[in-house]
Amino acid sequence: MTLRFEVDAVVLDIEGTTSATGFVVDVLYPYSRSRFGALLSERSGDPEVARAVAQVRELLGDPDADAAGIEKALGAWLDEDRKATPLKTLQGIIWSEGFARGDLVSHFYEDVVPALRAWHAAGVRLHVYSSGSVAAQRAWFRSSPEGDLLPLVSGLYDTENAGPKQEPESYRRIAEATGTAADRLLFLSDRPGELDAAREAGWHAVGIRRPGEPYYEQGVGDHAQAGTFDEISVISSRSTT
Structure with missing residues (x-):
């Protein structure tokens, strides 16, 4: 009908x-997980990255969380499939660049x-x-x-x-x-x-x-x-x- x-x-x-959810979980999630550390260390001054980092600290209730703590939180939220806005923002940055390079096809x-x-x-x-x-x-x-x-x-x-x-x-x-x-x-x-x-x-x-x-x-x-x-x-x- x-x-x-x-x-x-x-x-x-x-x-x-x-x-397919499986594509996102099996391909995109590992891709972003492997690149969070580099993004946080190399581009902390980018306005969009800085804003997302501030949001992570707010969600953690820890205004002094360092890059290692933020990366750990992002990984934990990935494991939970938590729809946290700063996680999605940082994933979006990483995925956009991966698609642009041809590493990823949706x-x-x-x-x-x-x-x-x-x-x-x-x-x-x-x-x-x-x-x-x-x-x-x-x-x-x-x-x-x-x-x-x-x-x-x-x-x-x-x-x-x-x-x-x-x-x-x-x-x-x-x-x-x-x-x-x-x-x-x-x-x-x-x-x-x-x-x-x-x-x-x-x-x-x-x-x-x-x-x-x-x-x-x-x-x-x-x-x-x-x-x-x-x-x-x-x-x-x-x-x-």
Whole structure:
């Protein structure tokens, strides 16, 4: 059965939704872990790095934490898969450079890119909302196996510019930032808590359930669900289709 929506914009989660969580955990996490130390020692004066370091110290409750202590905390948060904003910021810096060098190529499920291109062509705006930083999102879409997908995307949102993904207020911020009415937005994610928050903010929400993903067995509660993007039909009011 195809789920049909007439909306003006689709907002996409990445891990478990457009792309395999396993790729992020098995490829990107080790890549960043091996480079945290060098980033902290060589580029502590960079404004973005310095800001993230200050945020780590604040989260630790230790304003005097040195580089070794910060690196240890980052590694522990990686092990916990904690969605800490400074962790995501520093990962984003490292991943962006890795993608730019060609060390990394992002992953998308095979049903995703054709759907994104079709929705974009139909006049539907596409946005991304991920716990990964905006810098990481930009690099991810720019460095896909099918080339640069960033021109398909109108906006990028993370936990810093929008807020935590399981809080309705974050989705209200995105709606305001995009100038789109809540009932004209569709959110796609594999995480039930995020879907709940989007729906509470007045959005449409569909749970993506892909075998092998962390939330597959748990399910998506009482939300509409799809196994692939092929099962979702999106039409914009601006479309003549």
